[in-house]
Amino acid sequence: MTALAALTGHYLRVSFTNKFSLVFSALQPFLYLVLFGPLFDRSGVGSWAVLVPGLLVQLGLTSAGMAGFTIVFDQRFGVLERLRVTPVSRVTLLLGRVLRDSVVLLVQAVAIIVAGYALGLRAPIAGVLGALLLTTVLSVGMASLSYTAALTLRQELFAPVMSTLVVPLMLLSGALLPMSLAPAWLDVVSRLTPFRYAVEGLRALFAGSYASSALVWGVVVSLAFAVLGVTLGTRRFQRENA
Amino acid sequence: MIHARGLTKTFGPVEAVRGIDLDVSPGEIVGFLGPNGAGKTTTLRMLTTLLRPTSGAAAVAGADLFADPAAVRRRIGYVAQGGAFAPFSPVGEELVLQARLYGLNREQARERVATLLAELDLPGVEDRTTVTMSGGQKRRLDIAMGLLHRPELLFLDEPTTGLDPQSRANLWDHVRRLRERDGLTVFLTTHYLEEADALCDRVLIIDHGRIVAAGTPDELKTEHGARTLDDVFLAVTGRELREGAAA
Ligand SMILES: Nc1ncnc2c1ncn2[C@@H]1O[C@H](COP(=O)(O)OP(=O)(O)O)[C@@H](O)[C@H]1O
Ligand SMILES: [Mg+2]
Numbered sequence: 001m002t003a004l005a006a007l008t009g010h011y012l013r014v015s016f017t018n019k020f021s022l023v024f025s026a027l028q029p030f031l032y033l034v035l036f037g038p039l040f041d042r043s044g045v046g047s048w049a050v051l052v053p054g055l056l057v058q059l060g061l062t063s064a065g066m067a068g069f070t071i072v073f074d075q076r077f078g079v080l081e082r083l084r085v086t087p088v089s090r091v092t093l094l095l096g097r098v099l100r101d102s103v104v105l106l107v108q109a110v111a112i113i114v115a116g117y118a119l120g121l122r123a124p125i126a127g128v129l130g131a132l133l134l135t136t137v138l139s140v141g142m143a144s145l146s147y148t149a150a151l152t153l154r155q156e157l158f159a160p161v162m163s164t165l166v167v168p169l170m171l172l173s174g175a176l177l178p179m180s181l182a183p184a185w186l187d188v189v190s191r192l193t194p195f196r197y198a199v200e201g202l203r204a205l206f207a208g209s210y211a212s213s214a215l216v217w218g219v220v221v222s223l224a225f226a227v228l229g230v231t232l233g234t235r236r237f238q239r240e241n242a
Numbered sequence: 243m244i245h246a247r248g249l250t251k252t253f254g255p256v257e258a259v260r261g262i263d264l265d266v267s268p269g270e271i272v273g274f275l276g277p278n279g280a281g282k283t284t285t286l287r288m289l290t291t292l293l294r295p296t297s298g299a300a301a302v303a304g305a306d307l308f309a310d311p312a313a314v315r316r317r318i319g320y321v322a323q324g325g326a327f328a329p330f331s332p333v334g335e336e337l338v339l340q341a342r343l344y345g346l347n348r349e350q351a352r353e354r355v356a357t358l359l360a361e362l363d364l365p366g367v368e369d370r371t372t373v374t375m376s377g378g379q380k381r382r383l384d385i386a387m388g389l390l391h392r393p394e395l396l397f398l399d400e401p402t403t404g405l406d407p408q409s410r411a412n413l414w415d416h417v418r419r420l421r422e423r424d425g426l427t428v429f430l431t432t433h434y435l436e437e438a439d440a441l442c443d444r445v446l447i448i449d450h451g452r453i454v455a456a457g458t459p460d461e462l463k464t465e466h467g468a469r470t471l472d473d474v475f476l477a478v479t480g481r482e483l484r485e486g487a488a489a
Contacts, residue, residue, distance in 0.1 A: 002342065002345065002347075003342070003343050003345075006339055006342035006343060007339070007343070010335065010339045013335070014331065073328060074328065077324070077325070077326075077327065077328040077329065078322045078324045078325050078326045078327075079326060079327070079328050079336075081292060081320075081322055081326070082320075082322065082326035082340065082387060083340075083343070084292060085290055085291065085292060085315060085318075085320045086315060086340070086343040086344060087312045087313075087315040087316045087343075087344070088343050
C-alpha cells in the first residue's frame with residue numbers, strides 16, 4: 001500500500017511538472033469539442049450531451065492509450081529494471097503508473113466537460129459524476145493495455161502502432177457520430193469493440209437514463225476491459241524480460 | 243551468501259550461460275571476469291530474480307531463487323551495467339522513491355538518501371539530474387541506489403567500465419570501505435584484469451557461458467605459472483582478454 005502510494009505520488013508529481021504532455025494528450029478531443037462540436041450540435045444528429053461522452057472515450061484512447069510511451073524510456077534507461085529488483089509486487093508496479101494515468105485523465109475529462117458546459121452542454125450532475133467514474137474504469141484498462149503493448153512491441157514500433165490503432169477504434173466506437181446511423185455491417189464490427197459499449201453507457205449517463213440497458217452494458221464491458229487489461233499488464237511485468 | 247548449481251540460460255538458439263556453479267561466502271568481494279558476451283550480465287540477472295534460468299538452482303542471500311524471489315529481492319542490491327537513472331529527473335526524487343519501495347517513510351527515505359550521498363562523496367546532489375554529472379559520479383549514484391535498503395549482498399555489473407583510472411581507483415576504495423565497515427558481500431563483473439587483481443578476494447573467469455578458472459588472484463597465477471591475470475586468461479582460454487573485449 002505504501003509502495004503504491006509512493007509510486008503513484010511520484011508519477012503524478014512528474015506528470016504535473018510536465019504540463020506540456022498534460023495538455024498535449026488531451027488536445028485532440030479538445031479540438032473536436034471546439035471545432036466540431038458546434039457543427040454537431042446544429043446537425044440534427046444530437047446535442048452536446050451526445051457528443052461529449054464520445055469525446056471522453058476519445059480522450060481515454062489518446063491519453064491513457066498512449067501512456068505506454070513513458071515506460072519505453074524507463075526501460076531504456078534501466079529505471080524499470082531497478083524497480084523490478086525491489087520486493088514490490090508486480091501488480092503494484094503496474095498500478096502505480098495506471099493510477100497516475102487515471103488521475104491525469106480525470107483532470108482532463110473535467111476540463112473537457114467544463115468547456116462543454118461553456119459551449120452549451122447540459123447534463124444532470126449525477127450523470128456527469130457517474131460518467132467520470134466510468135471513464136476512469138475505462139482508462140485503467142486502456143493504460144494497462146498500453147503498457148503491455150509498450151513492453152511487448154519493439155521500442156520504435158510502439159508510437160506508430162498505437163497512434164494508428166487509436167483511429168479505427170475511435171471511429172468504430174461511435175464517439176463522433178452515433179452508431180445508430182451506421183449500415184448493418186459497420187454496426188456489427190462496432191459491437192466487437194469495447195469502446196462502443198462505453199460510449200453508449202456514457203451517453204445514457206449524460207441523458208439521465210440510469211436504468212437503461214445501455215448503461216448496464218457500458219459498465220459491465222468497461223469493468224471487464226479493466227480486469228483484462230490489468231491481468232495482461234501484470235503478466236507482462238512478471239515476464240522475465242519485461 | 244550465493245550458492246548456485248548448474249545455472250543455464252538460453253535465448254532461442256543462443257546458449258548464453260551453460261551450467262554455472264558458484265559459491266560466495268559472506269563478506270567476500272568476488273570478481274566475475276570475462277570478455278563481452280561471456281554471459282556475465284545474464285548470470286547476474288538470473289541471480290537477482292530479473293531473468294528466469296532455463297535450468298539450475300540457486301540460493302541467494304539465504305533465500306531460494308525460485309521459491310522466494312521476494313526475499314531475495316529484499317536482501318540484495320543490484321547495480322546494472324547501464325545504470326538506473328533517467329537523464330531528465332532530479333536524482334533525489336528517484337532515490338527517495340526507491341527507498342520508499344523498500345518500506346521507508348518519506349522522512350526516513352530523505353535522511354537515508356542524504357547520508358548515503360554524503361558517504362559516496364556526492365553531498366547535496368539531490369536536485370541535479372545525471373546529465374550534469376561525470377561518469378564516476380553517475381556510477382557512485384548507481385551504487386547509492388543499490389544500497390538504500392542496506393542489502394547484505396551487492397551485485398555490481400561492470401561498475402568501472404568507461405571510467406578513467408582515477409575514478410576507477412576511487413570507486414574501488416568505496417567498495418572496500420563498504421565491505422570493511424558493513425561486512426557487505428560484493429559480487430561484481432568486470433573485463434578489467436587490474437580490477438580483478440586489485441579489488442577482488444576471489445576471481446571466477448567466465449568464457450562462452452562457462453567458468454573456466456576460479457581462485458584468488460595469487461592462486462590463479464601460481465596454478466598457471468603466470469605473472470599476471472592476463473597470462474592466466476591466455477592460459478585458460480587461449481585468447482587475450484583484450485581481443486575478446488574488443489570483439
Ligand atoms: N535478452 C537477450 N536475448 C537474446 N540474447 C541475449 C539476451 N541477453 C544476452 N544475450 C546474449 O547472451 C550472450 C551473453 O550476453 P551477456 O550476459 O550480456 O554477456 P556479458 O555481460 O558477459 O557481456 C551474448 O551472446 C548476448 O548476445
Ligand atoms: Mg554485460
